[in-house]
Each structure stands twice: as structure tokens, then as C-alpha cells.
Amino acid sequence: MASQKPHLNLITIGHVDHGKSTLVGRLLFEHGEIPAHIIEEYRKEAEQKGKATFEFAWVMDRFKEERERGVTIDLAHRKFETDKYYFTLIDAPGHRDFVKNMITGTSQADAAILVISAREGEGVMEQTREHAFLARTLGVPQIVVAINKMDATEPPFSEKRFNEVKADAEKLLKTIGYKDATFVPISGYKGDNVTKPSPNMPWYKGPSLLQALDAFKVPEKPINKPLRVPVEDVYSITGIGTVPVGRVETGVLKPGDKVIFLPADKQGDVKSIEMHHEPLQQAEPGDNIGFNVRGIAKNDIKRGDVCGHLDSPPTVVRAFTAQIVVLNHPSVIAPGYKPVFHVHTAQVACKIDEIVRTLNPKDGTTLKDKPDFIKTGDIAIVKVIPDKPLVIEKVSEIPQLGRFAVRDMGQTVAAGQCIDLEKR
Amino acid sequence: MYFMADDEQIRRYEFKRALEELSKLHGRGTELISLYIPPEKQISDVVAYLRDEYSTSSNIKSKSTRKNVLAAIESIMSRLKYYRFPPPNGLVFFVGHIATRGDQTEMYTKIIEPPEPITTFMYKCDSEFHTEMLKAMLDEKEIYGLIVIDRKEATVGFLNGTRIEVVENVQSQVPSKHHQGGQSSRRFERLIEIAANEFFKKVGEIANNAFIPRIKEIRAIFLGGPGATKEYFFEKDYLRNEVKDKIKDLFDVGYTDESGLRELVEKASESIKDMKISREKDLMDRFLREVKKPDGGLAVYGEKAIRDALEQKMVDLLLISEGIRRVKYTYKCPTCGEEKTFSEEPSEWPVCDKDGTPLELIGEDDMIEDLYKLAKESGAQVEIISDQSDEGKLLKQAFGGLAAVLRFIRKDNVQNVM
Numbered sequence: 001m002a003s004q005k006p007h008l009n010l011i012t013i014g015h016v017d018h019g020k021s022t023l024v025g026r027l028l029f030e031h032g033e034i035p036a037h038i039i040e041e042y043r044k045e046a047e048q049k050g051k052a053t054f055e056f057a058w059v060m061d062r063f064k065e066e067r068e069r070g071v072t073i074d075l076a077h078r079k080f081e082t083d084k085y086y087f088t089l090i091d092a093p094g095h096r097d098f099v100k101n102m103i104t105g106t107s108q109a110d111a112a113i114l115v116i117s118a119r120e121g122e123g124v125m126e127q128t129r130e131h132a133f134l135a136r137t138l139g140v141p142q143i144v145v146a147i148n149k150m151d152a153t154e155p156p157f158s159e160k161r162f163n164e165v166k167a168d169a170e171k172l173l174k175t176i177g178y179k180d181a182t183f184v185p186i187s188g189y190k191g192d193n194v195t196k197p198s199p200n201m202p203w204y205k206g207p208s209l210l211q212a213l214d215a216f217k218v219p220e221k222p223i224n225k226p227l228r229v230p231v232e233d234v235y236s237i238t239g240i241g242t243v244p245v246g247r248v249e250t251g252v253l254k255p256g257d258k259v260i261f262l263p264a265d266k267q268g269d270v271k272s273i274e275m276h277h278e279p280l281q282q283a284e285p286g287d288n289i290g291f292n293v294r295g296i297a298k299n300d301i302k303r304g305d306v307c308g309h310l311d312s313p314p315t316v317v318r319a320f321t322a323q324i325v326v327l328n329h330p331s332v333i334a335p336g337y338k339p340v341f342h343v344h345t346a347q348v349a350c351k352i353d354e355i356v357r358t359l360n361p362k363d364g365t366t367l368k369d370k371p372d373f374i375k376t377g378d379i380a381i382v383k384v385i386p387d388k389p390l391v392i393e394k395v396s397e398i399p400q401l402g403r404f405a406v407r408d409m410g411q412t413v414a415a416g417q418c419i420d421l422e423k424r
Numbered sequence: 425m426y427f428m429a430d431d432e433q434i435r436r437y438e439f440k441r442a443l444e445e446l447s448k449l450h451g452r453g454t455e456l457i458s459l460y461i462p463p464e465k466q467i468s469d470v471v472a473y474l475r476d477e478y479s480t481s482s483n484i485k486s487k488s489t490r491k492n493v494l495a496a497i498e499s500i501m502s503r504l505k506y507y508r509f510p511p512p513n514g515l516v517f518f519v520g521h522i523a524t525r526g527d528q529t530e531m532y533t534k535i536i537e538p539p540e541p542i543t544t545f546m547y548k549c550d551s552e553f554h555t556e557m558l559k560a561m562l563d564e565k566e567i568y569g570l571i572v573i574d575r576k577e578a579t580v581g582f583l584n585g586t587r588i589e590v591v592e593n594v595q596s597q598v599p600s601k602h603h604q605g606g607q608s609s610r611r612f613e614r615l616i617e618i619a620a621n622e623f624f625k626k627v628g629e630i631a632n633n634a635f636i637p638r639i640k641e642i643r644a645i646f647l648g649g650p651g652a653t654k655e656y657f658f659e660k661d662y663l664r665n666e667v668k669d670k671i672k673d674l675f676d677v678g679y680t681d682e683s684g685l686r687e688l689v690e691k692a693s694e695s696i697k698d699m700k701i702s703r704e705k706d707l708m709d710r711f712l713r714e715v716k717k718p719d720g721g722l723a724v725y726g727e728k729a730i731r732d733a734l735e736q737k738m739v740d741l742l743l744i745s746e747g748i749r750r751v752k753y754t755y756k757c758p759t760c761g762e763e764k765t766f767s768e769e770p771s772e773w774p775v776c777d778k779d780g781t782p783l784e785l786i787g788e789d790d791m792i793e794d795l796y797k798l799a800k801e802s803g804a805q806v807e808i809i810s811d812q813s814d815e816g817k818l819l820k821q822a823f824g825g826l827a828a829v830l831r832f833i834r835k836d837n838v839q840n841v842m
């Protein structure tokens with residue numbers, strides 16, 4: 001039987017190589033989730049492969065390619081319990097080519113650790129910004145900032161450097177809309193301030209990272225809304241069958257339920273539900289589950305499909321109306337523009353078909369009807385037509401499935417919410 | 425056809441327009457002559473050939489056809505007198521009586537100096553003009569191969585000048601990281617590698633099959649994708665050597681679907697500047713940088729604003745979309761004098777709204793040619809932009825196909841469009 005503690009999905013985000021995976025490995029290690037001999041084994045093997053110091057990262061980086069290059073590519077999930085919470089740790093990649101995977105993880109998170117390296121020449125960087133912005137627009141309400149690699153500042157454990165990086169990060173978070181984040185100076189690699197106060201930083205009086213995590217608030221559980229489970233991945237496990245995995249966003253799922261996956265349009269019966277290898281009698285919002293469905297083959301469904309109950313199926317749209325804010329666009333956005341929309345776990349090219357009007361950011365009144373184009377800083381109502389069938393919900397009904405990020409040419413260019421839709 | 429400017433772009437544009445016009449025409453009988461003369465052909469030989477055709481054609485049964493064909497041959501022969509040699513790329517004649525309204529016909533002559541050399545002599549008398557050989561000259565010469573790949577998905581395509589074409593998108597069934605973590609299992613890892621190898625093989629085959637038949641035409645192949653997969657795919661023997669040899673560069677690209685192809689082209693055009701698409705992107709960038717400024721900077725767009733600016737000789741760079749409506753047809757009522765304009769040739773002959781009299785065609789103005797002339801006279805740089813690239817589409821859709829960067833701003837004179 002799974003833990004009775006409240007469940008929180010916690011994602012590590014931040015620029016490439018700033019130490020996200022190492023921190024997760026360290027947390028798991030200090031918590032006894034990973035035995036010391038495994039870390040030792042990784043240490044030796046990593047050193048042999050010319051990847052010394054990656055032993056903690058290897059706990060989460062399990063692809064051959066990840067270990068060879070020392071770069072996280074896809075999400076990895078691990079459970080982790082504190083006195084107060086049952087956490088699902090989601091380790092996200094920081095490399096700019098894999099932001100699309102990071103977004104999938106962020107759509108599942110209740111809280112984030114933003115990892116920023118304090119090493120000279122590092123600090124707040126391109127993906128620090130992009131990730132923080134994405135976390136905010138995809139609805140992650142709480143954030144803790146881990147100022148990492150304090151052992152590698154000049155001089156080591158420099159309070160001055162901590163304050164510099166903290167000031168930059170604070171400024172960034174304020175503009176994005178995170179008000180009172182906690183900043184913890186740590187060394188993920190050496191273990192300072194991760195689970196216990198560090199003798200190397202007597203100047204720091206705040207909580208350890210672990211204490212900061214326990215100070216998160218319990219997220220609300222929208223159990224009275226219709227069931228929605230965006231599929232993150234699908235496994236076929238010998239002897240069991242097809243097992244989609246994903247986070248329950250809204251509603252409640254039980255063994256025996258009749259479910260439908262859309263837009264795939266496949267139906268089945270839920271046989272069993274598991275979270276981190278433990279069976280569940282009922283999955284609730286926030287639960288990151290694998291569930292075995294009878295009547296569905298592995299290739300029938302994929303990342304981006306959404307599971308719901310047969311009697312209130314997810315909404316597949318032909319078109320939708322959205323309010324977007326243009327974050328950072330190199331040129332201008334005009335009708336006909338076709339970037340990639342990330343909605344829950346789905347990623348679909350969508351055409352901006354019409355720019356209905358631009359809004360005044362101060363009071364939401366109309367600035368201009370049908371402008372020829374919009375550019376960075378503009379807030380606009382637009383009509384969007386997905387290239388392929390897509391599940392999205394009105395943000396007024398199921399906010400968890402109504403938010404999206406827009407990416408193009410390797411950048412996050414806009415973000416928004418679905419305010420109206422045309423069913424397919 | 426007499427090219428008014430020595431400018432490659434407008435020549436090409438006019439050439440294209442001429443071919444479009446020619447393919448719409450037809451004769452009442454087999455009486456339209458298409459004559460292709462290669463550059464090395466002696467004019468005297470052509471004249472001899474036409475004399476022969478003349479005597480053969482005198483046997484045509486239908487009186488009107490005979491009369492029309494003979495008239496067409498005579499017309500060509502008389503025009504050939506002006507040439508001692510064919511021009512450098514040869515010469516093409518399209519001459520004959522074309523069908524007009526009712527059962528009327530009208531003598532039509534078009535002489536084209538093509539943009540590329542004519543390779544074979546051809547004489548055809550038919551009920552329509554033969555333009556295939558010339559149309560082939562419009563085919564895109566700048567072809568690049570495109571591949572984006574990671575372990576989950578790959579897409580193969582072409583960049584044809586400025587247009588991206590998808591050949592195939594494939595999804596792999598390679599399992600991703602085992603969800604629940606736990607101890608790493610060597611067996612699981614081996615299965616992943618086997619599945620990945622199968623997938624790479626398949627992508628290699630798709631790319632080989634797409635590129636090998638056109639390998640001579642393909643200038644280069646761009647390979648992209650997130651992370652190191654593309655390098656692995658490139659180094660191992662999934663691609664045939666001919667294909668590999670054309671790969672000039674690997675690019676970091678986030679997506680591996682059609683959006684990935686767009687991203688790949690964007691990256692490639694940033695680093696390889698002699699591509700047609702890079703040139704278009706750069707030109708549009710100059711305009712977009714201005715238009716993004718809070719007051720619209722030095723940018724103007726839309727027909728009226730552009731005409732005003734051109735007339736005041738303020739335009740530095742004029743961008744014209746190939747895709748805009750090009751011809752304006754103006755009709756006038758012979759009784760009341762009322763004028764009517766159409767942006768496309770009306771399918772039925774228009775009549776006056778007031779008195780129902782059939783209208784007279786009084787003008788056929790090509791907007792592009794017209795603006796081009798105006799711009800050249802004022803010393804502006806003019807560029808015709810395709811409507812295929814992202815930037816080209818933007819020009820056509822957001823800016824009405826006409827955009828300009830001014831030399832300076834005179835707020836009192838220019839109605840700022842912002």
C-alpha cells in the first residue's frame with residue numbers, strides 16, 4: 001500500500017550542467033534510497049569512461065548516450081519520502097535541444113527546484129531563464145532555488161558570490177511572477193546544505209534544501225473534475241500488457257474503470273494501477289502512475305494522448321481560441337505562422353490562423369482589432385488550428401489541460417491559455 | 425518578348441508570366457506554331473526549314489486553317505530577317521491565330537529569349553502552344569536534402585529552393601528510460617540498442633531511397649537533431665557513401681518532425697550564405713528589424729504606402745512577394761464611362777452595372793512590373809521574394825506582399841502605417 005503522506009511532484013530544472021541530476025542523486029543517496037556501493041561502482045565506471053564526477057548524475061542518467069556524454073536527455077522519475085511528503089522527483093534535461101522533454105516533465109510538476117551553478121562564469125543563463133518562464137506559464141506554483149556548486153566558487157563557499165547569483169535569480173523570478181522563493185546555497189556533489197546544514201557555510205542561516213522542500217504547501221486535488229491523465233509514455237511489459245504512464249491531472253481513476261484515450265480514440269478497461277511499483281486502489285490528482293489497460297496495444301497510444309472516462313471523454317479540438325503573450329520572438333507573428341505548441345504532454349505544430357485583437361496588459365481592454373501582426377511583449381487573442389487532432393480544455397473548466405507553451409526555432413516564443421474551443 | 429531590364433529577377437518573373445499566359449491560349453484548328461531555335465543553329469537553315477513547312481502546309485484541307493498556318497510561317501520568316509545569329513540562349517517563337525470571343529480569331533506573336541540555352545531544334549504546329557521545354561527551365565535548381573533524427577523519430581525531406589517538402593516521417597518503437605527507475609538492467613539496455621539499430625537502418629534506407637535517384641541535382645544534405653544521435657547515425661554505415669559525401673554539416677535541432685526540418689533549414693541558412701533561402705531571410709530580416717521597432721522604424725508596407733514612398737524616392741529596399749495578385753484589369757463602359765477593375769481576369773465578359781452594355785478592356789497592368797519600374801527609376805534596390813519560405817509567407821500574408829525599408833523618415837510626408 002502506498003504512503004499516506006501527501007504527494008508532491010517535484011521537478012529539477014535549470015541550465016545544462018548546472019548539477020540537477022547530481023543533486024537528485026545526492027538527495028536519494030543521503031536518504032538511503034541508493035546504497036553507497038552503487039555510487040562507488042558508478043564512480044569507478046564513470047572515471048574509466050572519462051566522465052569522472054558524474055557518479056551521482058548516473059543515478060538518474062541511465063541511457064548509454066546520457067552516460068557517455070554526461071548530458072541528461074529524457075525525464076527520469078524516482079520516489080522519495082521525507083517526514084512530511086511523498087515526493088516524485090522528476091529530473092529534467094537542461095540542454096537546449098531537449099527543452100521539449102523538460103516541458104513534458106514540467107507539465108506534471110507541483111513544485112520545482114531551479115538549480116543554478118554559482119561557479120565563476122556560470123550563474124543565470126539562457127535555459128535558467130527559459131525553464132523558469134516555462135515553469136511559471138505551465139502552472140508550477142512553487143519554486144525553490146538551489147544555488148549549486150558552492151564548493152567551486154572563488155574562493156570556495158563564497159557568500160559574496162552566493163549573493164550575486166541570488167540577486168540575479170531574484171530579479172528573474174520577480175519579472176516572471178514568482179514572489180517569495182527560497183534560495184539555498186548548496187553543493188550537490190559534496191553534499192553541503194542538501195539534507196543538513198553545512199559547516200562550510202556558517203554565514204548561511206536559512207533552511208537546508210530538504211527543509212525548504214518540506215516547506216512547500218500541499219497542492220489542491222481537483223478530484224471532482226472529470227478524469228484526465230495525459231500520457232507521458234507507454235510500456236508493454238511481458239506478462240502484464242500495455243502500461244501507459246502519466247500523472248493524474250484531475251479526477252479519480254480506479255481499477256475496473258472504462259477509459260478512452262484521445263485523440264487516439266482507443267478504449268479499454270483498467271486492470272490495475274501502480275505508483276513506483278506499489279499497487280494503488282485509487283489514483284488521485286498528482287499521482288504519477290502506470291496503469292495496465294486491457295484492450296489496448298502499445299502502438300495504439302503514445303505521448304500526448306489523454307486518458308479519460310468513457311462518459312466524460314477528453315475534448316479533441318478542430319480549432320481553439322487562446323490568449324497568448326509573446327515572450328521572445330526574433331521577428332513578428334502573423335496569421336499563417338506555424339510553431340510547435342506544447343500542451344500537457346502533447347507537442348503539435350499549430351497554425352495561428354487569425355489574430356483577433358491585442359490587449360492592454362494593464363487592464364485587459366482591447367488595444368487593436370485584427371492587427372496585421374504581433375511582436376515580443378504583446379498580449380493577444382488568437383485563433384489556432386492544430387495540424388493534427390489535439391486534446392486541450394478550456395482553462396476555465398480544466399486549467400491543468402488548458403495551458404500551453406509555444407516554441408519555434410529552438411526558443412520558447414510565447415505562452416498562453418485556451419479560452420474557447422471548437423470540438424472536432 | 426522584350427525584356428525591359430537587365431535584371432535577372434524581373435526577367436525570370438516576366439518569363440514565368442509569359443509562360444502562364446501562353447498556356448491559356450488555344451487555336452480554333454491546328455494552327456499555332458511553336459518554334460525552338462538553339463543558339464548554334466544557322467538562321468539560314470531555319471529559314472530553309474520553314475520554306476519546306478510552308479509548301480507542305482499548302483496542302484492543308486481546311487481553308488481557314490491553311491490560311492492561318494501560312495500567315496504564321498510568313499510572319500516568323502519576316503521576323504527572322506532581323507537576326508544574323510540567334511541570341512546566346514537561342515530563340516523561341518509562338519505565333520498563330522488564337523481563339524478569342526465567339527468564333528473570332530486574332531493573330532498573336534510572342535518571341536522569347538529564354539533564361540537558359542535551348543538544346544534542340546523543334547517545330548510544332550498544334551491547337552496550342554508547346555511550352556514544356558521552357559517550363560522545365562523554371563524548375564528549382566537549388567535542391568538540398570534534409571534529415572532530422574533522434575531515437576524516437578526521424579523525418580526526411582527536401583529543400584527545393586525555398587520550399588520544404590517532407591518525404592517521410594517515421595516513429596521508432598525504441599523504449600525510453602524505464603519509468604520507475606530501479607536498478608539498471610543490462611538486458612533492457614541491450615534491447616534498447618537493438619531496437620535503435622533497427623530504427624537507424626530504416627531511416628538510412630528512407631534517406632538513401634529519396635536521395636540516390638537525385639544525387640546529382642542535390643547540392644548538399646543537411647543532417648540535424650537533438651544531442652549526439654545524429655553524429656552516431658552519420659558515423660555508422662546507415663547512409664550510402666554517395667549520400668554521406670553530400671553531408672556538409674551536422675546541426676543541433678530540437679525537433680525531429682516537420683518543425684525540425686524548418687529548424688534545420690533555418691540553422692543551415694545561417695551558416696551557408698550562398699543559399700537562395702539565406703538571401704531571402706536576410707532581406708526580410710532587414711525589414712522585420714525595422715517593423716519591430718515601437719514606431720515601425722524605417723519600415724512601410726501595403727500598396728498605397730509603398731507607392732507614396734516610391735514616388736517621393738524614399739525607398740531604399742523594396743520587397744515584392746511573388747505570390748501577390750499581379751495583374752489589374754481595368755474595364756470601361758463605352759456609354760456611361762464608368763470604370764471597373766478586376767484583380768483576376770473575369771471568366772465572363774463584364775457588363776456595365778448601370779446600363780448592361782458590354783465593357784471595353786482599357787488596361788492590363790502588372791503590379792509587380794509597374795512597381796519594379798517605379799522603384800528602379802528612384803534608385804531603390806528591388807527584390808522579388810518567393811512565397812514558400814516562412815519569411816516569404818510572412819511577407820505575403822502579414823504585409824500584403826509589399827514591404828519596404830526607407831532611406832530616412834519624414835514623418836510629415838509618410839503616413840506611418842503603424
Ligand SMILES: Nc1nc2c(ncn2[C@@H]2O[C@H](COP(=O)(O)OP(=O)(O)OP(=O)(O)O)[C@@H](O)[C@H]2O)c(=O)[nH]1
Nearest residue numbers: 016017018019020021022053071072094149188189
Ligand atoms: N564542483 C561541483 N561540481 C558539481 C556540483 N554539482 C554537479 N557538479 C558537476 O557538474 C557536472 C554536471 O552535473 P549534472 O548533474 O550532470 O548536471 P545536470 O544539470 O543534470 O546536466 P543536464 O541534465 O545535462 O542539464 C558534473 O561533472 C558534476 O559532477 C557541485 O555541487 N560542485
Ligand SMILES: [Mg+2]
Nearest residue numbers: 020021071072
Ligand atoms: Mg542531468
